Ligand SMILES: Nc1ncnc2c1ncn2[C@@H]1O[C@H](COP(=O)(O)OP(=O)(O)O)[C@@H](O)[C@H]1O
């Protein structure tokens with residue numbers, strides 16, 4: 001019971017967006033949050049991160065309501081990578097990653113060896129060391145995404161929430177990232193729309209449909225043809241073999 | 251902390267922090283010296299040195315008492331206020347640009363200065379009480395009102411960083427009109443002349459008590475903004491990103507907006523609404539020291555002080571025998587820079 005949601009709802013602009021979601025992060029491993037566009041994945045992630053206040057229910061961090069915890073304390077253990085990040089500030093890639101150290105540093109404290117090591121390790125693990133000196137504004141979409149992930153890693157979080165992080169990445173970097181996630185040693189929640197990727201790399205899957213969480217469990221249990229048909233409105237066949245779960249669409 | 255940030259972030263600012271502080275302080279001293287020496291009555295560096303030694307260190311060196319009076323009571327207090335005002339406006343610019351994520355944000359363009367003017371003029375014309383403190387209080391109330399007006403208009407109309415400038419224009423117009431209305435309908439002819447000159451930005455009537463107000467205010471504001479420098483850095487990717495980096499967004503916003511309103515109000519109540527300093531200085535300093543707010547705030551405060559002190563000197567020298575409002579000088583330099591920024595931000599899209 002580290003990060004959990006109990007009956008969380010969120011209404012925006014008069015419409016219910018997230019409805020009565022109860023979800024607990026697995027003790028370890030990667031939780032894949034899947035669902036069609038507009039099913040409320042991003043909204044749920046923001047609620048889990050405490051960036052939005054639910055209109056009902058509550059999010060708990062170690063049993064404490066997240067709304068009662070100071071932002072700085074949350075940021076020391078929970079990092080978020082949003083679907084897109086834009087800035088007008090002329091920062092280098094490395095400066096963006098260094099922002100991730102902000103929660104760990106006291107107001108007047110100096111930059112330490114530990115900060116330096118965290119930034120270097122984050123750049124290393126996302127394969128962005130060679131771009132560290134480059135201006136953020138000149139990076140490609142995929143490189144920006146990886147720098148944001150590096151920034152989140154520099155926070156040294158215990159929980160990492162990622163919103164469709166593979167979106168702008170080419171196939172090699174998608175696979176690199178998905179393989180990296182289980183090895184981080186942090187609990188990860190990742191919103192994905194590629195069901196095969198979710199099946200291949202997530203230890204657990206939660207399915208969102210019209211703002212509700214309609215299933216949570218191991219990929220082989222959750223991802224069956226009838227559920228995929230209902231949620232995504234496509235015909236699919238699921239084969240479970242020695243190489244894992246494969247989903248084909250018709 | 252700032253030195254640490256400097257090396258750690260790995261970017262290469264044109265100057266190191268030590269070098270910058272050294273040059274900045276030297277420039278500040280030079281600007282203040284110019285402010286003391288130049289004017290209708292020129293005084294020599296020797297007279298300046300003797301006056302300062304007498305006044306500050308308790309010496310008893312020979313100086314003509316009238317000239318000593320000019321140096322100490324008029325010129326030095328005036329230069330000190332110019333430095334404080336320039337520093338205040340530049341700090342406001344840095345803070346507002348970071349919080350609103352808009353390169354054009356500054357107190358003048360956002361209508362905060364106009365609101366402060368309205369508040370100050372109301373207090374003066376309606377004689378709600380004499381003295382610098384009541385005028386400042388009026389200016390602060392006006393600044394806060396203008397800020398609330400602009401914020402409600404901007405976020406009520408759908409938010410977004412572009413809206414805030416449009417709302418600021420509406421606010422400026424409204425509060426400037428209110429000021430004109432109050433002056434035209436209620437002020438005596440003599441009051442009107444004084445107020446109109448002051449509205450354009452004037453350091454003419456400035457004395458030591460004004461410096462006594464401006465100096466502690468800018469010093470406290472500077473310290474607080476440096477304390478919040480990391481939070482301002484975290485706003486680079488917006489408020490959600492700042493929150494996820496541990497910034498208590500609502501609290502930091504309220505505190506810093508209140509602080510900019512207070513700084514602007516203090517400046518306006520002393521020298522009137524002076525534009526462009528808050529816009530031009532932060533952008534120039536970003537080129538020199540980079541975007542990290544620890545450095546940027548310090549650099550902008552120093553440069554703003556130097557810029558305003560020099561603008562004041564120019565305002566006394568451009569037309570022989572006449573003093574231009576200092577706002578005219580800052581606008582003459584500021585408006586072209588403003589145009590360049592507009593042009594560049596258009597090109598970036
Ligand atoms: N602030 C908001 N106001 C109104 N509607 C919103 C807001 N945020 C999200 N929505 C709507 O909520 C639905 C879910 O959005 P989102 O959580 O981004 O879905 P997903 O990430 O699964 O694609 C969408 O239909 C979206 O239009």
Ligand SMILES: [Mg+2]
Pocket residue numbers: 041042043083163164
């Ligand atoms: Mg989404």
